[in-house]
Amino acid sequence: MNHIARTFGFIALGAALTATSAMTPASAQEDTIKVGILHSLSGTMAISETTLKDAMLMLIEAQNEKGGLLGKKLEAVVVDPASDWPLFAEKARQLIEQDEVAAVFGCWTSVSRKSVLPVFSELNSILFYPVQYEGEESERNVFYTGAAPNQQAIPAVDYLMNEEGVERWVLEGTDYVYPRTTNKILEQYLLDKGVAAEDIIVNYTPFGFSDWQTEVARIKEFGSAGKKTAVVSTVNGDANVPFYKELANQGIKAEDIPVVAFSVGEEELAGIDTGPLVGHLAAWNYFQSVETEANASFIEEWHAFTGDEARVTNDPMEAHYIGFNMWIKAAEAAGTTDPDAVIAALPGIEVPNLTGGISKMLPNHHITKPVLIGEIQEDGQFEVVSETDDLVPGDAWSDFLPESKKLKSDWVDLKCGNYDTEAEKCIAETAMAEPATEAAKSN
Amino acid sequence: MITGYFLRQGLNRWIIASLVVILAIGILVPAANLLLPAGHPLHVPSYIVALFGKYLCYALLALSLDLVWGYVGILSLGHGAFFALGGYAMGMYLMRQIGTRGVYGDPTLPDFMVFLNWKELPWFWSGFDQFWFAAIMVMLAPGLLAFVFGWFAFRSRVTGVYLSIITQAMTYALMLAFFRNDMGFGGNNGLTDFKDILGYSIQSDQTRAALFLSSAVALALGVLLVGALGASRYGKLMVAVRDAEDRTRFLGYRPEFVKLFAFTASAVMAGIAGALYVPQVGIINPGEFAPANSIEIVIWTAVGGRGTIIGPIIGAILVNAGKSAFTGLFPEYWLFALGALFIAVTLFLPKGIVGTAMHGWDALQRLRAARRHEEGRHDGPAASQPEAAE
Amino acid sequence: MNVIKRMTVTRSIAALFAVLAVLLSPSMATAQDSDVALRQAIAGLGAEKGYARLREAINVVAQTGDPRAARVLGALTEGDVYRRADDGAVVIVSGRGQQLTLHDPVTGEAIGTAPKSALDKVRVNNSVRRSVRAALGGLTLAAGDPDIRMTAARTLIATPDPDSLAAIEKAISDEEDDAVRDALENARAGAILFSGADPETRIAAIETIRNMGGQQALSLLARMPASPDQGVLQAAEDAAASVQKRLQYWGLGQNIWYGVSLGSVLLLAAIGLAITFGVMGVINMAHGEMVMLGAYTTFTVQEVMRTSFPGLLDWSLPIALPLAFLVAGSVGFALERGVIRFLYGRPLETLLATWGVSLVLQQSVRTLFGPSNREVSNPSFMSGAFQLGEISVTWNRLYIVVFALVVFAVLLYAINRTSLGLRMRAVTQNRRMAAAMGIRTPWVDALTFALGSGIAGIAGVALSQIDNVSPNLGQGYIIDSFMVVVFGGVGNLWGTLIAALSLGVANKFLEPFAGAVLGKILVLVFIILFIQRRPRGLFALKGRAVDA
């Protein structure tokens, strides 16, 4: 009998929960503007994304202290998509449809972004995406505040070629779309620069790869052929720690074979004993060690907000900083948070970044950023060894991939994310016309 | 005719009741979404339609697992693989439907192949531009995998934990394989950015309603199928194999074929669930093969009550609704709640929610029967539904 | 404003120069004259910004030929050289925090302290470090300690320079240590390859290089400038081929080593599971989290050592071992008492409950320690690698292999020879009989589970040395662990050992041909097929079956 009572209790609980989940929007308060935060707080990506959630909460709090936006307070709506890609889409839908957020800041992996894209275009909302990515995309509803490949990979390779005299290249990456695309672009770039094909090897390992012995030994062997060798690493997340540990233990020093990474920042280094890694490089658009006033106060604020002096800042955080400020400025300019108005207002908006420059939102929904090359220091920070003179505009479509060379994105004049400059037409538009004819046929 | 067959199999009233409920939900929810205006108190927002559509697919998936676990006693820790294969088959069709609307405007190649410089469509992508072909593959791919895998495993009499672990190895290997970009299935990003299905925009409320209804119908058919199988002599045989495999063998049955049939049928069901799931969530990626996902399916089934028909359905919906609610309400703490739920259910409701309820119901019936001194009376409700065995 | 991480891992170069300075002190008086020149040169290090200028300044310092220059150059690569803001003096700095101790760049004597804000760091990059290294090579050939001379000779081999031939030849004639002389001979041969020497000399040098062997020889032969002489070319080609061939044999050994080392990691990960799952039949999905707890215990111990007992830092691993065992063991104990004991006889349900436990444990750690990776550094005795012929063996891997085997042996002993082990076996074989004989079976169950969990915790200590310490740590090992235990045969410890090692080696042999991903897939397919052949694993346990 006891069992039955318990069972019914459970069912009632379940029903109550379902009901609550459906009820949440009802409690929406009219006097706030909601901002969605869509970062994984559990699962494999929590490692990287939790910090971004905290950074957003800090930015929103700071903005509210300054008086909010358009006379209203901002309210953060945090959800946990749990590193589960379909759940990203579900949560995005919930944020936009139920919670009626004005904009969403979120996603880290390419696949999570791809998963939410249709939701944002269907429900016409705004996503700020803060992570360096493979490019080859420009959506009306998405603003890319992280680096496109030309804002990270190519300047890094230039530095190694010119400053370190590297002639032989190992492109080591995790097997997913960002490394694949980046390496494709780099390979073409290197070949164009006159590097012989046999002086490039490309290698992919799975996610979370932890046994690097063979791979590192191979790099060592490849590097002992006499020519100066460097590793361009697009190894992702969890696999980095064992990778660097193995590099250090097999005695690969930065002076011999430098490794330049595009996915290793201050946050990732916090998990590694950096002593043996001094001199290895990373290319980003921001380092915590950059000495500017804006950065110093940002870091101070961050430490105050988290109550932890040891918390580091990193590049995607700066991207959110820029993106958030751009959104505020655009909404103020438009006088509303209505997505269409804000989307129209965003291109051309300029806000200071943390490295002393002014970043600008471009018509292709990417931004201008400086490219910094940093060497890992003993204290887990980077020391900038090279910096581009000007800000580099983000390029949605790479010039080093045959199919995307001809494409151009311009949401201001052309109103198109993939304009074919050869055929002089917008691919998305011509395609839009087609299903109508098809539907007509089927009727 | 078919109905007649099922009726002859003596479907009990529980199954009929759940059929009615499922179909009613299948019709009412989309109707409330489409017909009622947004402000109406009974209006169901599209968000809920998409969400429940997903739950219905999960319910079908859990039911398919229940067929092999609850009835035949095969604990598959790799059922996610069949689900994902069905999903990929559907995803490939949806990819081909994009046509020139990809970002590069290539008429045949999906975007991910274009930027990886693939020049032509791999052979295994051919045919997927036809819905009928994709529909067949949705069932054939998981069915074939299950058949081949089962053929070897069951004939070699791999049982118990060993079987569970190799099913896990199977889905893990498939996950690694599908993660490889060289496989030609889009690697980690999987298949996404779908435009339309059978000529209807995948984002329209009408299409979504139709998909919702299809999921409900598929689930109802699943219930019907499992109910009919369970009530047939074959169903008794499944339970017999679960309880005493050796005995069936010495009675002249071939338990490996009993298992193989159930395993294959279950894989096909899982594949259909996957195929309906993909257009509703808009993405299929190798993460669906992750062993953790398969374990979750087991958990839904167990929470609801394995060996019962409505148990896994209720379990799948309840756990996922809880997950949806918790991840929004307590994003930082929902894993505690979920973890605690699993522990509590195993400890306090070993037969699952429905199993326990039925047990209570049975006890009640028996009590009444005893009071009326009706000896030997066959009490109906749970008789055709096997009890969860240890 | 940031945590200043431990500034110096005791790295070989730093130690080397400390020793060097002591050894050179008697010669100080005679070096009085060059003192001014050296100080002047050193002042140049702090003069101008820009790496190119810095490199020039380094060469100026090196050209003084004064062995005492090694101190400041060594400190430079460590990032310990600062420029005092007020007077522009170059100083070497030690200590941490805001107040730093200053040292004279020539003598190394402490010359007071200064706040960090009053100092500018002399920034270095890779190319600067390379310049320093090259400069040091020449400076240390005359050192008193043969080990230092050896290092110098090795540096010379790696950076062949015809200009240093004279110096090398002088060093050879002065050298008394055979090993160092051999190394110097190799260095000379290397330098000759790059010089314009006559063909005979070069062929002889090629012969020397060929005998030296190894990857480095191959590299030297590949890099040497093309010679118009056919004989030289032929000799170089032959030598390269012969070196290559030798390397191939060594490569086989290297692969086996990699495999054994991967296998030992698998063994460590799986061995606790061999108890909780193999012996007790609990499908323990929280096993990975026990490993994770062990890793986090290591992290905590290391943090405590770092902040409170810096002298014991290198001992944090040995200290963490028993603690990790206790932490994971008591969590295991609590888990058994609180959850699992209600589930005996229902193995598949333990899967559910322990899965729930694993979620809770993961999230607890995430809440307590934060979601990001935590740093657990290698103690100095586990850093680096040594050469065994042409096989490069990293110390941390070697320690892990040895450690895994020791854990295995201890566990085997515990189960077969101790009274708990005896009771454990009695209970698993016949619970009722054991109970009838007065064994407190619930107690034994709890202890057994605690033992399995504790061992997993110990594994976590070892794995923290090669992998991420993050809340996801356990998830990465759980599947592999189950594969190992099942492949080896449930309930058989020896099976687990053999399975772990053979899967490790198989994986490493497949990796070069098939790539890491395909290699792993092939191993999984192999396991699936193998289980078809032997449905109870490699070493099937007779009689009692852990069956679902």
Add this chain to the structure above:
Amino acid sequence: MSETALALAEPDEPDVMTGAEVAASGKPAGHREDTILYLDGVSVSFDGFKAINNLSFLLREGEMRAVIGPNGAGKTTMMDIITGKTRPDEGEVFFNGNVDLTRHDEPAIATMGIGRKFQKPTVFEGHTVDDNLALALSGVRSIFASLAHRRTIEEERRIVEILETTRLSHLRHTSAASLSHGQKQWLEIGMLLAQSPKVLLVDEPVAGMTDAETAETARLLRDIARSHSVVVVEHDMGFVRDLGVKVTCLHEGSVLSEGTIDHVSADPKVIEVYLGR
């Protein structure tokens, strides 16, 4: 559960084995063609341990035979070999004089007409007594046929008949899980009968039964033996005596002695084996 029955299983009562009658033992006499079961020179070993060593055994059509022997004598392994569970390393095993059983697996052998009851009662606990018997009934064995199968009147009649034979009629709709130990044994015998086998192999049918149940079981088996060939493996000497049939005593995997119960129990080799250690 009767303690006496268990005690009887221990062959420590020499008085049972008095009145010896000497008969020839060793290689089975007679031709393969006349037998229903024929084992000759069968050996099987597990990891070096010879479970069956050059065993020869034959059973004529309609005969009932009791097999006794100490633990580890190879009784169960012999059954495993006959039913196809274990393949012999060497030797011949024939059914009906001409069917080589070593070439068939368990289901095939079962359908040929060899039924087996396990030492530990094994019934389908998730089913009722009725369903247990229905599943055992000879006939439908293919998966697809079983999908559409409906119970026929003939089947119904047989079930009722078997229920009566096994005295389980009043428990027809009870779950097998709730039967007593003895009832499970009978149900399993009933399931064997439902198979309509030619030969029944019955492994320790009275283990754990009360005296009354034991006597009842002996009666049941004698009934069955009228129309079937039966091999009974049993420890309980009183029960074997009750059966009143020819006895084969196994030891270390081969036949030690064969004949009437009096003959076998007086055989000095048997006494030595049972008491000598």
